[in-house]
Amino acid sequence: MYKAIIVDDEAVVRVGLKNTINWQEHGFELTGDYANGRDAWEAIEQDKPDLVISDISMPFMDGLELAGLITASYPYIKVIILTGYDEFEYAQQALRLKVSDFVLKPITAREIRQLLDKVRSEMDEERQRREDLSRLQSQLKQSFPILKERFLERLVAVGLGRAEIEDRFAYFGLAPLAAGSVAVVADIDDFGDRELLSYEHDVEFLRFAAFDIFEEIAERDRTIVFRTREERMVAIITGEGDENDIYETAFRYAEEVRHHIEKFLSFTVTIGVGRIVQSAELLPGSYKGALSALDYRFLHGKNRVLSILDLEGQPEAASLPNLSWDRKLVSTVKTGSIREAQDLIEHGIAELKKSRVPIETCFLQMQKVVLSLMNAIQEVVPHDREGSIDSQMMLMEVYRFKTLDEIEAWLKQVVSAVMTEIADNRNHFTNTQIHRAIEYIETNYANDKMSLQELCRHVLMSSSYFSLVFKQNTGETFVEYLTGVRIAKAKELLQSTGMKFYEIAEQVGYADPNYFSILFKKRVGMTPKDYRDRLAKESGT
Structure with a gap:
């Protein structure tokens, strides 16, 4: 039911309109009638009716001045002017004020009823449009995350032009990508041995929990994350540094995701890392590489980070x-x-x-x-x-x-x-690659700061995959192999030089002589001193 008021300085007009029209039958509730524009304006400010029917000529404030105030402050209120002045100037001014109708007196009750029905129809249509727009806006707000995911999926799977990428990034509030970007794709291996009481519900919950970890870790870096329709989790990692720095960020992120999902959710994921591309338009190439890396899960097993560079090179x-x-x-x-x-x-x-x-x-x-x-x-x-x-x-x-x-x-x-x-x-x-790693170890063993991460950066392999293939090829872990090289060099120095033990420790990469002595005894079965004494005894000197 819409609210309406009448404004006319002639009491007979007001009484006639009130008593001859069944307002509710036409969808209106008549909430008041006023003899001048000033009183009517006070009521409008307080009650905000939907329709105002007003005469032009009135004391204190005429109808056109009232219409001007209404248009300026409450443009959604409909105004109908009833007047006995048949002058074009009045009609022109009413049009400028966007008055809904300008009707000349005298007017019959039948014409008033038709006018009310017409206005109500217009107001119904406007309300329906507002409700439809509100509903669409609500639906858009609810669908926004899904629309964002579908855009990002198209970006990496199909590829888009620069103009559309810039437009959509701005629309979804995404920061532009830097000069180098790489796609990282995670796929759940299985859900372990847990018993799922309500399979579909629990699976969806576990997928959500995994993506929550995926997303939370991404917040620490400049990373865009989303899920695909195949239930894979995708991260786009970008940076301004050289390629080694970007790869290292990607491997660190992937390893942390893999570790946290296994630790806190008790199931595993395998993660593929693609090749670095230089612009957002080229992301499908990196995404394809990450998917190809995931295919190698069949060969190397689950719960791993697999880089396409490790597996196929450039x-x-x-x-x-x-x-x-x-x-x-x-x-x-x-x-x-x-x-x-x-x-x-x-x-x-x-x-x-x-x-x-x-x-x-x-x-x-x-x-x-x-x-x-x-x-x-x-x-x-x-x-x-x-x-x-x-x-x-x-x-x-x-x-x-x-x-x-x-x-x-x-x-x-x-x-x-x-x-x-x-x-x-x-x-x-x-x-x-393993041969390059061994050469690097044997050349740089004296560096007491040498680490697995440093070595992996040199051969451009992820630490997870490098550790796997290094042990397969050498039978030892990186630390075991490095220790073996250092102890072998120390034995040579003990035999061929008179250097003090702390000097030898420093020469082979150990800043702490005591730690060197402990490792030497563990490997050789005797302390460096005993080893040198035995050599001296065997040589007869």
Whole structure:
């Protein structure tokens, strides 16, 4: 029900309007009638009616002056002017004041009723629009986090132009990215051995708890985080420093997330780290690299931080875009077994047979598969080591076969050769990095500040993956190996020089002579003094 008032200095008009109109029937409650604009304005300020029906000519304050005050202070109040003055100047002024209607007296009760119905209809429409706008604004506010996540997902998965990125970053209140950025993607391995009483509810709660940790740790660095529709957690880490500093920040962040989720939630995540890109438009390349690193979970196990640089190194050329035939095949070629890859090939060929598509379509499909395999090779295998499989990768070779069964057998041979080459290259790359690490240790063992983090920065590997492959290759941890090198150098100095024990300790990287002596005895079975005495006795001097 809308509120209305009447303003007219003629009492007969006011009484007539009150008594001849059933106001409630037309959606209005008549809350007052006033003989001049001044009294009416006081009532308007206090009660704020929805409709004012006013004459023009009145004492103290006329109708147009009243309409001007209403328009200035309460523009949502409707004003209808009833007047006996048929002058264009009045009508013009009423239009300027945005009066809803300008009606000449005399006016019948029927015309008044029609006028009220018309005004009520307009007010209903306006109220509906306001309610719709309010509802939309409320919905937008509720949907804002989801809209932000979908934008960020498009940014890393599809790629966007600079103008749209700048516009959307400003809209969502995101700080612009610095010169270097890297994508970090976390995926829950499983939920451990816990019993979930209400599976769906508990799983969603655990995912929320994991993302809460992911988000909380991100707040310490310049990092944007969000979740994808595949329930992965993504961080975009950016910085102005050199690439080593950005990688170190990414690895530290990923390790801390992995550790806290395992410690506080009792389940594990595997985290992939992509390659650094120089602008927001290139983020899909880093995101793709992080997803590729996650694929290696099958090979290296769960609960790890895996960097695409550790696993595949820097690509020597831009890789081809992903093509459509089952991404699982390329993923399996890079991280799975030959048997699994062959099973996927058999499944793909069987699907082609079922589809009964023309032979040309089959040839095109096989060419796409070959292109995807070539893409995998370009990503993983250096150009100078691709020669052994070039003859099998000719795109036109598929056209020499007459049946899908022949193509299947040929494709299995190609995949087997590719997987062998990739495995050899991966071992070669890892062995090269470990060899560089060993050379660095043996060159810098005298530095008492040498640390695992320093060594990993030198070989550009994450500490988690380096520790894994270093022990696999040497049989020792980094600390054990470094201690072994230092003690071996100390034994040489004890045998070939007359240096004091504290001088030898300093020469091999130990600032504390007592700690050196303890480690030496633990490794050699005797103190440095006993060792030198034994050498002297054996030499007869």
